[in-house]
Amino acid sequence: xxxxxxxxxxxxxxxxxxxxxxxxxxxxxxxxxxxxxxxxxxxxxxxxxxxxxxxxxxxxxxxxxxxxxxxxxxxxxxxxxxxxxxxxxxxxxxxxxxxxxxxxxxxxxxxxxxxxxxxxxxxxxxxxxxxxxxxxxxxxxxxxxxxxxxxxxxxxxxxxxxxxxxxxxxxxxxxxxxxxxxxxxxxxxxxxxxxxxxxxxxxxxxxxxxxxxxxxxxxxxxxxxxxxxxxxxxxxxxxxxxxxxxxxxxxxxxxxxxxxxxxxxxxxxxxxxxxxxxxxxxxxxxxxxxxxxxxxxxxxxxxxxxxxxxxxxxxxxxxxxxxxxxxxxxxxxxxxxxxxxxxxxxxxxxxxxxxxxxxxxxxxxxxxxxxxxxxxxxxxxxxxxxxxxxxxxxxxxx
Numbered sequence: 001x002x003x004x005x006x007x008x009x010x011x012x013x014x015x016x017x018x019x020x021x022x023x024x025x026x027x028x029x030x031x032x033x034x035x036x037x038x039x040x041x042x043x044x045x046x047x048x049x050x051x052x053x054x055x056x057x058x059x060x061x062x063x064x065x066x067x068x069x070x071x072x073x074x075x076x077x078x079x080x081x082x083x084x085x086x087x088x089x090x091x092x093x094x095x096x097x098x099x100x101x102x103x104x105x106x107x108x109x110x111x112x113x114x115x116x117x118x119x120x121x122x123x124x125x126x127x128x129x130x131x132x133x134x135x136x137x138x139x140x141x142x143x144x145x146x147x148x149x150x151x152x153x154x155x156x157x158x159x160x161x162x163x164x165x166x167x168x169x170x171x172x173x174x175x176x177x178x179x180x181x182x183x184x185x186x187x188x189x190x191x192x193x194x195x196x197x198x199x200x201x202x203x204x205x206x207x208x209x210x211x212x213x214x215x216x217x218x219x220x221x222x223x224x225x226x227x228x229x230x231x232x233x234x235x236x237x238x239x240x241x242x243x244x245x246x247x248x249x250x251x252x253x254x255x256x257x258x259x260x261x262x263x264x265x266x267x268x269x270x271x272x273x274x275x276x277x278x279x280x281x282x283x284x285x286x287x288x289x290x291x292x293x294x295x296x297x298x299x300x301x302x303x304x305x306x307x308x309x310x311x312x313x314x315x316x317x318x319x320x321x322x323x324x325x326x327x328x329x330x331x332x333x334x335x336x337x338x339x340x341x342x343x344x345x346x347x348x349x350x351x352x353x354x355x356x357x358x359x360x361x362x363x364x365x366x367x368x369x370x371x372x373x374x375x376x377x378x379x380x381x382x383x384x385x386x387x388x389x390x391x392x393x394x395x396x397x398x
Contacts, residue, residue: 014085
């Protein structure tokens with residue numbers, strides 16, 4: 001980057017390991033990074049963070065928006081990039097681009113683009129319109145309709161807006177093996193979600209070895225740089241909150257359907273498109289789309305595609321250059337992959353030897369780095385405190 005101009009910093013909204021990957025990518029290039037979060041996590045402790053702003057409350061709604069607008073003016077952050085690392089903040093920014101763009105450079109587009117990824121009802125509508133396969137999905141208007149829709153089992157209840165269930169229950173989906181179980185899960189979901197957000201979806205058989213992603217950097221819907229990966233393990237293993245072990249594997253058949261979706265959205269920036277390979281009909285079926293840095297985006301960096309830096313440079317007028325990724329690394333989040341591996345061993349999906357063998361080779365850690373060691377220590381302390389809180393909560397409930 002040329003030295004004759006001052007390059008703006010970046011404000012990262014969130015401080016988990018996704019955010020850590022962003023601040024390391026930019027910080028190593030001398031770009032100052034500020035982190036804002038309501039629950040300090042690994043990125044909070046990074047040597048590349050020049051300032052930490054603690055927010056007390058949900059990172060959504062008018063109060064948080066006012067905080068962002070006020071902080072930008074008070075701290076003279078005009079022209080800095082605003083980078084959400086969590087879905088609810090992506091939604092907040094997308095709904096308020098006009099106000100926020102008066103202060104910040106936004107990596108997030110307006111809601112008319114972002115809605116196609118964050119609202120699963122629209123995601124699957126888009127897939128149907130462009131001819132991309134996706135799991136059979138039903139949209140019951142009420143509990144009584146569950147018996148009339150011809151739902152096949154096993155099935156899951158899946159929220160249209162994923163964070164609404166995830167933050168309330170620490171679950172992404174509610175499984176059901178029978179109609180009666182589905183009724184019970186529906187009633188539970190209705191205490192958390194509005195009925196219009198409750199979807200029922202078929203379960204595609206297969207372990208994490210059948211789950212894949214396309215990671216891309218896009219301009220107005222055109223995929224400029226991309227690679228594929230297999231999300232081999234997740235935790236919990238059935239309907240994981242996130243991937244725990246991801247391998248860089250080239251799957252050429254995934255690029256075309258992903259590009260169809262991205263072109264429909266006309267999205268710009270970092271995007272992950274998630275698929276699952278349905279062995280019953282040999283189709284890759286769309287699961288989700290993430291329009292923010294995804295959990296394993298640092299694997300892409302190791303493979304030659306440093307998406308946060310690419311996006312930053314592009315916003316400063318430096319167009320991306322062609323890069324061919326190399327598929328020779330895997331990514332691991334140790335805190336969740338060890339229990340995921342144990343669950344797979346107990347379920348007969350893998351063996352202890354096979355699990356250990358999967359860890360061989362070039363490894364990218366979600367948090368640990370010798371050059372920036374404090375986030376790993378902070379991550380461990382936070383994980384331990386959560387375990388202790390859970391133990392105390394259980395004891396208090398007796």
